[in-house]
Amino acid sequence: MGAAKGSKRDTPTLMSLARELGVSHQTVSNVLNNPELVKPETRERVLKVIRESGYRPSAVGRALRTSRSMSIALRLRPSGDGVSREVMDRFVHHLAEGAQAKGYRIQLITAPDDVDEVRLLQELFRDGSIDGTILTDTHFDDLRPQVLASEGLPTVSFGRPWGASQPTVPWVDIDGAAGTYQATRYLLEAGHDTVGFISWPTSSGVGEDRRSGWMRGVADLTDDPAKWMVTCQDSVREGAAAAAELRSRGFTALVCAGDSLALGAASVFRVDHEGGPLPIVGFDDSPVARSLGLSSISQPVEDAAAQAISILLKLLRGDHDGPLEQLLLPPSLRIRDLELFAL
């Protein structure tokens, strides 16, 4: 055991573990894949050695698996009412494309909540139906990465581990703050003295991230950014009300946490607008923003999907020495002339 412990070079194999334990390699394999076939005492003894080897069970489990399912699980969520849902639709498409190019396929699962998602993923992984998973829609107090990592289930997260001190699985995310910072600076450079922000409630990691970029953009202009901001729920109507409020306070340009809010804001600001880009920037570059000629911040979804697949395949190959990958991709600003209202 000494050799494997503490040295990353001596990856434990089926054979080395079995040798060390004085059992057959089939027994080690059964402990990991079909534990019910193994006597409890033997199971405990084998698991103890695997744990003490200092490696995550996943590496061992994968090495022991005789065949791959070539399937990657993805939980598909209800599409909901938001105009920005298309981002996830595109992500799923590019994920399927990227996986397929490498001989893998995306298997869709649905679940009412995180608990059921994790339970289903564990089942599918244990019976060999999936090789790994891509998590989406990460949130504060999200225990899924920890549970799946301790299961040894190869997992990549699309979305940061909001609020966690350190990640337990590799992740890819979009740098929302960089996007709203860029939008804010663009509006200031276009001649506006102030740039307000329409924010989602603070419970959302994504929303806080987007707000923080705007805040950095106006940091040298105000000591009290809270007065430059209105918080509301994500709807066109609330976005319009928030925009009317900020307009009455003298704001001539706004960055919004999402395109639904921006759409509402546009309905308020378009009234005396004289052509060219409206001084409103949304987020997600949704089909409605593209259709109406609203400026927005576009997520590099194709790149995110490609990176997520690439990292997951590294995990599946057991080729993931070193620290967990954490990849923050910059979005891009799309400035457009207002189309619908100019017609």
Add this chain to the structure above:
Amino acid sequence: MGAAKGSKRDTPTLMSLARELGVSHQTVSNVLNNPELVKPETRERVLKVIRESGYRPSAVGRALRTSRSMSIALRLRPSGDGVSREVMDRFVHHLAEGAQAKGYRIQLITAPDDVDEVRLLQELFRDGSIDGTILTDTHFDDLRPQVLASEGLPTVSFGRPWGASQPTVPWVDIDGAAGTYQATRYLLEAGHDTVGFISWPTSSGVGEDRRSGWMRGVADLTDDPAKWMVTCQDSVREGAAAAAELRSRGFTALVCAGDSLALGAASVFRVDHEGGPLPIVGFDDSPVARSLGLSSISQPVEDAAAQAISILLKLLRGDHDGPLEQLLLPPSLRIRDLELFAL
């Protein structure tokens, strides 16, 4: 062989075919599932008997399969720019939910065209990776159903076999014509003397279907419906131009083939609108229609997905005597007060 031939009652089984041929049932199974393992002469002889048995290979193949993949393939297409793409997003979600409830899972595939889609489906089916497929986005001259049916691959189509004299696989579809008919009658009953139509080019089966319902709705008002209609590409800008043209001809109400067109039309008709529902009805009830308060026709996507799964499961059980199922589901009209422009 005589018993099996011509009689639907005596379904050939692994055993009956093997008996008839004087080979082991493993050999028959190999011919269907691992043909490369069987000597060419034997393979030919077995295939000949299977063909002559008068049954589709699928029934035999399925009966011979020792294990199911419990996977259903679905080709996911690029999301494109349309505001109506969300319909497919919701369909996929409900499909995944419905399949999972029955112990199956949706496996996503991508393909640049129909040829590659069919080739990939055949490969996956032959190597036992999928049990069946759901086709979407049917179109004129769509050969996919025929090819897959002759492969014996259990297939259900979401979308009619446009232009085909008879279907080769069961299908579920939304009755677009019923939707536009209902919208047209609603507008006439609301007091409009005429109802115009903004149409897509005629190459689309879905577009023709939607136009035909409007045409039926105005049939007793005009002998020349072509004069009540403008055809254009599916964009907000073209929808606005078409609406301006119809408005200048005196039309006070419009039905549109899709929500992008309706959004453009709304921008023209909102100008002197005095509250309440705008006399414009789109199609697909997209998030943007819901956000802006545009009236639209809503597809029963959840029901369509449930029916598609249910029919496919019948095929997988071999429980599909009688004619192919053809299911046309009625959409529903959603009348809304214009929200954005009324704010």
